[in-house]
Amino acid sequence: MRSIYIAAFLVGWGLSLGAQDPLIRNIDFSVTLGTADISLEKFNAGENMDFLNYMNSDLDYIELSAIKLGWSFDFSERVFADINIIVMSDLVPDNYDISVHRFFNRTFGLGLGSLYYSNYITAFEDYHKETDPEYFILDQNLRQFEAYDFGVYISPTFRPVYTDRLKIALRCDAGFSSFMEEHTSFYLKREFSNEMRLVEYATVKHFQPYVNPKLNIKLKIITLGNVSVGILCNSNFFFSKKRMNYDRTTRIWTAENQVEASIQPPKHTYTRFELDGGIFFGW
Amino acid sequence: MYKSTLQNIPDRSVPGNRVIFKSSVCTKATVILLFCFFTKVLFSCREPEPLDMLYSKMELELFDNSGHPFYRIPSDTLFSDAVAIQIELSDSSMNYYGSNTIKAAGLFSFEPVYGFSPNISYRPVQLIQDIRVFTLFDLDDTYRAGDDISESILYAYDYGFGLYQPKEEAIKYANGLQPEPSCSLKLFLKSSVHITSVRLRVEVILDDGTILNGTTDEYPVIPSNL
Numbered sequence: 266m267r268s269i270y271i272a273a274f275l276v277g278w279g280l281s282l283g284a285q286d287p288l289i290r291n292i293d294f295s296v297t298l299g300t301a302d303i304s305l306e307k308f309n310a311g312e313n314m315d316f317l318n319y320m321n322s323d324l325d326y327i328e329l330s331a332i333k334l335g336w337s338f339d340f341s342e343r344v345f346a347d348i349n350i351i352v353m354s355d356l357v358p359d360n361y362d363i364s365v366h367r368f369f370n371r372t373f374g375l376g377l378g379s380l381y382y383s384n385y386i387t388a389f390e391d392y393h394k395e396t397d398p399e400y401f402i403l404d405q406n407l408r409q410f411e412a413y414d415f416g417v418y419i420s421p422t423f424r425p426v427y428t429d430r431l432k433i434a435l436r437c438d439a440g441f442s443s444f445m446e447e448h449t450s451f452y453l454k455r456e457f458s459n460e461m462r463l464v465e466y467a468t469v470k471h472f473q474p475y476v477n478p479k480l481n482i483k484l485k486i487i488t489l490g491n492v493s494v495g496i497l498c499n500s501n502f503f504f505s506k507k508r509m510n511y512d513r514t515t516r517i518w519t520a521e522n523q524v525e526a527s528i529q530p531p532k533h534t535y536t537r538f539e540l541d542g543g544i545f546f547g548w
Numbered sequence: 549m550y551k552s553t554l555q556n557i558p559d560r561s562v563p564g565n566r567v568i569f570k571s572s573v574c575t576k577a578t579v580i581l582l583f584c585f586f587t588k589v590l591f592s593c594r595e596p597e598p599l600d601m602l603y604s605k606m607e608l609e610l611f612d613n614s615g616h617p618f619y620r621i622p623s624d625t626l627f628s629d630a631v632a633i634q635i636e637l638s639d640s641s642m643n644y645y646g647s648n649t650i651k652a653a654g655l656f657s658f659e660p661v662y663g664f665s666p667n668i669s670y671r672p673v674q675l676i677q678d679i680r681v682f683t684l685f686d687l688d689d690t691y692r693a694g695d696d697i698s699e700s701i702l703y704a705y706d707y708g709f710g711l712y713q714p715k716e717e718a719i720k721y722a723n724g725l726q727p728e729p730s731c732s733l734k735l736f737l738k739s740s741v742h743i744t745s746v747r748l749r750v751e752v753i754l755d756d757g758t759i760l761n762g763t764t765d766e767y768p769v770i771p772s773n774l
Contacts, residue, residue, distance in 0.1 A: 401616065403616070403617070403709055404709065452709045452710075452711075454616070454617060455629075456614065456615070457614040457627045457629060457630055457772040457773075458614070458627070458629035458630050458772055459613050459629060459630050459631070459632065459702075459712075459736045459737065459738065460629070461617075461704075461711055461712060462711075463711050516711055518702065518711065518712050518738065519702065519711055519712050519713065519714070520711050520713075
């Protein structure tokens with residue numbers, strides 16, 4: 266008897282949905298292919314390790330090609346959501362840019378969002394090879410961080426053109442982002458000596474401001490029944506002054522003999538320009 | 549009631565006929581004994597107990613630790629900051645008995661067949677109480693000929709990465725279970741030597757009062773900062 270009540274409730278609830286406005290409307294799904302160009306200010310090796318000197322050291326345009334899967338929709342009269350999942354060359358969909366915008370009128374709006382981008386910091390053992398030539402590293406493997414940059418932002422949005430056929434949106438995202446924590450260690454042995462030391466690095470979160478203006482253009486080409494198909498083009502330019510702070514523990518000879526330090530490397534100018542284009546389906 | 553004989557097999561098409569097998573007491577006892585036997589066999593499949601061994605022999609060798617610690621290269625000289633010593637403790641009777649038993653068994657037996665290769669381990673009967681290292685020459689202004697330099701000795705485990713450990717860790721390791729009837733310890737001199745040749749004497753003191761001692765060969769020393 267109880268299951269009959271539950272089934273009756275579910276059927277009644279399902280039938281009543283048709284009497285209401287749809288919760289999610291104007292859904293667009295897009296697939297774009299694009300590229301990203303990262304440039305980062307580099308410094309000469311100094312007294313302390315600076316991980317950002319080894320970020321994206323050997324990347325070019327081909328390696329930074331990216332597939333973006335976009336999903337955007339309105340979920341009330343004035344609120345709009347934009348979800349982008351980015352698949353980099355490693356084919357792992359582990360980058361995202363998600364935002365929600367509220368429009369005050371047809372042209373102006375304000376959004377809140379979050380982004381999560383991966384960056385590769387590779388071969389930073391070169392620092393020890395360069396600055397400590399009398400020591401050699403016991404573990405000869407190449408070291409790499411996949412450092413994720415997590416950020417939150419506000420996004421003033423301006424839509425100079427917003428017609429059924431052509432939509433152009435300009436956004437100026439501004440927020441704070443930080444690299445997530447990473448750990449690594451090096452066993453070093455001095456040549457012609459018994460001396461060994463263990464250097465451990467633990468990066469810490471440090472949120473730094475950034476700006477990220479964006480341009481989105483959507484052009485509807487054809488409409489097939491309820492589904493419209495079009496092309497779109499996205500571009501954005503990320504700018505920030507970044508650094509990767511860390512705690513360093515150096516143990517000499519034995520684990521008990523340790524020296525700790527908190528290091529703040531200098532700030533690097535970090536820019537990332539992205540351009541991608543593709544198709545979208547709307548319904 | 550029917551018996552389980554060929555002559556009296558019941559007609560199963562007749563409702564109510566049942567097949568009843570009767571076994572003798574002897575069969576029941578055999579089954580129980582077999583069950584117990586195989587249960588015991590099953591629970592017997594475990595690692596053998598560690599064998600006892602006695603540290604009765606010690607071999608010493610100074611070696612050059614100037615390069616990569618895991619790629620030891622034979623050398624007839626030592627660098628002044630990279631003096632290291634290897635101590636090989638073993639049960640001489642176990643080695644003699646073990647090797648000769650295998651050879652003898654090989655002459656008169658089939659090739660051995662094992663369901664699995666048991667990991668035989670060896671447990672030292674006499675525990676090491678202390679390891680002392682003495683220098684036979686003046687090392688520097690602090691350590692003169694005949695001085696105990698044990699406080700300047702560190703230990704490093706052979707395999708994997710790791711920093712040095714106090715000498716007590718070497719004693720702890722040697723007193724534990726060993727995969728062979730022997731134990732190899734690598735000790736490292738923390739201080740630099742300021743002489744042209746080095747020779748060390750090592751004493752291993754066991755808890756039954758036995759002292760194993762030995763002296764290394766004399767090695768010429770090259771300054772590390774050349």
